[in-house]
Amino acid sequence: MIASRIRKEIDEALYTFVDRQRPLLGDISGDLSPLLTALDALLAGGKRLRPAFCYWGWRGSGGDDRTEFFTVAASLELLQAGALIHDDVMDGSDTRRGQPAAHRRLEALHAESGWRGSAQAFGSGAAILLGDVCLTWCDEMFQGSGLAAEALSRGRPIFDRMRTEIMCGQYLDLLGQARGRRPGGHEAVEAALRIVVFKSAKYTIERPLQLGAALAGADEASVEALSAYGLPLGVAFQLRDDVLGVFGDPAETGKPAGDDLREGKRTVLVALTLERATDEQAQTVESLLGDPALDTAGVELLRSVIVDTGALDACEQMIGRYAADAEAALDAAPVTLPARDALSELALAVTARTV
Amino acid sequence: MIASRIRKEIDEALYTFVDRQRPLLGDISGDLSPLLTALDALLAGGKRLRPAFCYWGWRGSGGDDRTEFFTVAASLELLQAGALIHDDVMDGSDTRRGQPAAHRRLEALHAESGWRGSAQAFGSGAAILLGDVCLTWCDEMFQGSGLAAEALSRGRPIFDRMRTEIMCGQYLDLLGQARGRRPGGHEAVEAALRIVVFKSAKYTIERPLQLGAALAGADEASVEALSAYGLPLGVAFQLRDDVLGVFGDPAETGKPAGDDLREGKRTVLVALTLERATDEQAQTVESLLGDPALDTAGVELLRSVIVDTGALDACEQMIGRYAADAEAALDAAPVTLPARDALSELALAVTARTV
Numbered sequence: 001m002i003a004s005r006i007r008k009e010i011d012e013a014l015y016t017f018v019d020r021q022r023p024l025l026g027d028i029s030g031d032l033s034p035l036l037t038a039l040d041a042l043l044a045g046g047k048r049l050r051p052a053f054c055y056w057g058w059r060g061s062g063g064d065d066r067t068e069f070f071t072v073a074a075s076l077e078l079l080q081a082g083a084l085i086h087d088d089v090m091d092g093s094d095t096r097r098g099q100p101a102a103h104r105r106l107e108a109l110h111a112e113s114g115w116r117g118s119a120q121a122f123g124s125g126a127a128i129l130l131g132d133v134c135l136t137w138c139d140e141m142f143q144g145s146g147l148a149a150e151a152l153s154r155g156r157p158i159f160d161r162m163r164t165e166i167m168c169g170q171y172l173d174l175l176g177q178a179r180g181r182r183p184g185g186h187e188a189v190e191a192a193l194r195i196v197v198f199k200s201a202k203y204t205i206e207r208p209l210q211l212g213a214a215l216a217g218a219d220e221a222s223v224e225a226l227s228a229y230g231l232p233l234g235v236a237f238q239l240r241d242d243v244l245g246v247f248g249d250p251a252e253t254g255k256p257a258g259d260d261l262r263e264g265k266r267t268v269l270v271a272l273t274l275e276r277a278t279d280e281q282a283q284t285v286e287s288l289l290g291d292p293a294l295d296t297a298g299v300e301l302l303r304s305v306i307v308d309t310g311a312l313d314a315c316e317q318m319i320g321r322y323a324a325d326a327e328a329a330l331d332a333a334p335v336t337l338p339a340r341d342a343l344s345e346l347a348l349a350v351t352a353r354t355v
Numbered sequence: 356m357i358a359s360r361i362r363k364e365i366d367e368a369l370y371t372f373v374d375r376q377r378p379l380l381g382d383i384s385g386d387l388s389p390l391l392t393a394l395d396a397l398l399a400g401g402k403r404l405r406p407a408f409c410y411w412g413w414r415g416s417g418g419d420d421r422t423e424f425f426t427v428a429a430s431l432e433l434l435q436a437g438a439l440i441h442d443d444v445m446d447g448s449d450t451r452r453g454q455p456a457a458h459r460r461l462e463a464l465h466a467e468s469g470w471r472g473s474a475q476a477f478g479s480g481a482a483i484l485l486g487d488v489c490l491t492w493c494d495e496m497f498q499g500s501g502l503a504a505e506a507l508s509r510g511r512p513i514f515d516r517m518r519t520e521i522m523c524g525q526y527l528d529l530l531g532q533a534r535g536r537r538p539g540g541h542e543a544v545e546a547a548l549r550i551v552v553f554k555s556a557k558y559t560i561e562r563p564l565q566l567g568a569a570l571a572g573a574d575e576a577s578v579e580a581l582s583a584y585g586l587p588l589g590v591a592f593q594l595r596d597d598v599l600g601v602f603g604d605p606a607e608t609g610k611p612a613g614d615d616l617r618e619g620k621r622t623v624l625v626a627l628t629l630e631r632a633t634d635e636q637a638q639t640v641e642s643l644l645g646d647p648a649l650d651t652a653g654v655e656l657l658r659s660v661i662v663d664t665g666a667l668d669a670c671e672q673m674i675g676r677y678a679a680d681a682e683a684a685l686d687a688a689p690v691t692l693p694a695r696d697a698l699s700e701l702a703l704a705v706t707a708r709t710v
Contacts, residue, residue, distance in 0.1 A: 021519070024516070024519065025519070025523060028520065028523045028524075028527075028553055029523070029527055029549070029553075031526075031527060031530055032523055032526065032527070035523075035526060082487070086483050086484070086487060089480075089483065090476075090479070090480035090483060090484075092476075110533055113533075115533035115534055115535070116532075116533060116534070116535045117532065117533055117619075117645070121445075121447075122529060122533050124445070125444075125445035125529045126526055126529060128441050128444065128445060128483060128486075129441070129445075129522050129523075129525050129526045129529070130526075131483075131487075132437070132438075132441060132486075132487075132490060132522045133519060133522045133523070135487060135490050135491060136490060136494075136515070136518040136519060136522065137519075139491075139494040139498075140515045140518075143494075143498060143511065144511065144515070149504045156495075156498060156499065160491070160495045160499070161379070163491040163495075164376070164379065164380070164488060164491060164492075165383065167484050167487045167488045167491065168380060168383045168384070168387055168390075168484075168488070169383075170484050171386075171387065171390060171481055171484045171485075172383075172384055172386060172387070174477060174480045174481060174484070175386055177471075177472065178465055178468075178470035178471060178472055178477050179470055179471070180470070180471045194384070198383055198384075264472075290472070
């Protein structure tokens with residue numbers, strides 16, 4: 001969905017940075033190589049969505065193609081990598097982007113090496129540290145990009161806020177799962193949407209787009225105005241992701257079928273289901289959702305409840321409405337025409353029914 | 356050990372930053388307040404060692420007292436907070452600075468609230484995110500300090516390297532614990548020292564000191580030269596910390612007696628013990644070290660082996676030698692006289708037999 005030319009530039013910037021870090025780690029100790037191997041595997045699978053939105057924010061506000069900018073944009077992939085690595089530790093996820101999650105990979109290293117102690121604890125600990133390295137490198141890459149200091153200063157407040165927002169959003173997600181059904185009904189849908197906004201929507205689309213615009217020198221009002229497109233599209237993107245997490249093709253999502261159900265994610269889709277469920281259906285959801293041993297039959301049963309309650313349809317309608325809001329806002333968005341076209345295409349791509 | 360005037364300035368800068376973040380988090384959700392409460396408790400107990408060394412690097416190279424600098428120096432407390440929070444999750448530590456570790460505090464919140472799922476998983480997950488927030492705020496505080504852009508650019512390479520070093524050092528520590536005795540004998544002492552260098556020595560003293568000097572405009576050779584004091588003192592500091600972790604007064608260390616033994620830390624002190632141990636003594640160490648249920652009698656037994664093998668004496672001698680190296684290097688260090696005096700005092704303080 002992202003033009004191959006742009007993806008190539010982003011990849012080039014990303015790997016140039018990571019390759020520069022390799023000898024530094026090698027100087028510390030050769031034993032650090034499994035961390036880099038795990039990072040390489042994760043980075044290879046990314047869709048570069050956030051850098052792409054950052055790019056169109058930049059170009060849409062008059063920025064030109066230059067290595068320094070691609071370095072800033074690509075730094076967002078390291079933030080995403082750090083967030084995903086930590087998220088997978090927290091959720092106990094086995095797979096990510098069709099490969100073993102970083103903590104599982106490092107756990108396997110422990111097991112294969114016959115080391116002492118808990119392989120699981122080693123894997124989690126090592127992955128926490130690898131995620132920390134990613135978060136730190138994100139900022140190092142941003143600040144050391146070579147983009148003019150004034151440009152970076154303009155982008156900093158957005159860059160900083162985005163990072164705090166995603167971590168806080170993740171905490172709210174954790175809290176939502178812990179609290180379970182309370183509050184129920186439509187309130188639960190609202191609560192789940194609130195988490196979507198901070199955990200994913202802002203951070204995937206709105207903030208990268210605004211960051212690009214601010215770096216290029218867009219005034220505050222123009223940067224603000226991009227929210228009208230970025231925020232609803234970010235919500236639509238996450239709702240689509242939630243649907244794919246339950247109904248998607250594992251070959252495309254990179255996760256086993258029903259993984260989100262097994263992990264017990266309290267998504268908007270789940271909240272919509274519970275809002276519409278009979279007592280019996282609700283009981284089915286509450287007893288199966290989050291069961292790590294959920295089998296194919298269990299996944300099918302949960303899927304049928306989600307469909308039968310009308311929650312899937314309701315979710316699709318929400319996706320359509322949010323995407324339409326984004327599309328409509330684009331007409332008035334303060335960006336160049338080529339950027340408008342590209343953002344319109346991206347909007348279709350990130351909300352499409354297949355990945 | 357740190358002049359109260361300096362500590363006051365550092366605290367002022369630190370709390371000014373954190374207080375500015377509070378409303379931002381409040382805007383996202385009122386549910387985030389437990390994260391800030393946990394952070395406040397942790398920050399209150401810090402000794403401000405790293406900012407103090409940064410300060411004397413700065414002053415020693417001609418920097419003057421100014422809020423912008425104290426903000427940069429205080430940002431190191433957030434890096435330390437993030438590292439400690441994650442370290443405690445990885446080690447499963449119960450206490451930190453005399454209080455419940457952040458993940459235990461958040462675990463307790465889950466348990467008291469009667470939420471669903473595992474309280475421990477919630478506590479760990481929330482603490483991982485809180486640590487992430489700290490790491491992010493560290494660089495936000497550094498970069499947003501208001502210090503001149505050229506000064507910050509001079510400090511950046513050290514700031515960046517320091518952050519990568521501590522995370523890599525922590526990974527090597529984790530790896531050392533997993534590998535256990537291999538390699539044995541004096542090689543194990545060397546391996547443990549290597550971990551000390553990256554996990555603690557560089558990051559506690561050498562890098563903060565160099566950072567301060569670089570920010571103040573010291574040339575590269577002068578910055579380099581500070582290693583001759585900073586690195587050995589950092590090693591001596593960590594060796595002292597290891598001794599206190601086994602023999603220290605809980606009221607002073609903020610940790611229960613023998614906590615490091617219970618956690619199975621493969622310190623230099625432990626390596627020195629195994630190097631000197633008879634087969635029987637080695638067996639005692641290997642069977643008791645890292646036992647989470649280690650009781651007072653077990654702690655006493657391990658302590659006696661550490662003393663009887665002569666490892667404690669050997670460790671004290673190492674501390675003395677490293678501290679003397681640092682002191683000697685100070686005579687030739689490219690710093691002002693007041694800084695030299697202050698750094699000499701700090702050297703005594705961080706290697707003293709009581710905290």
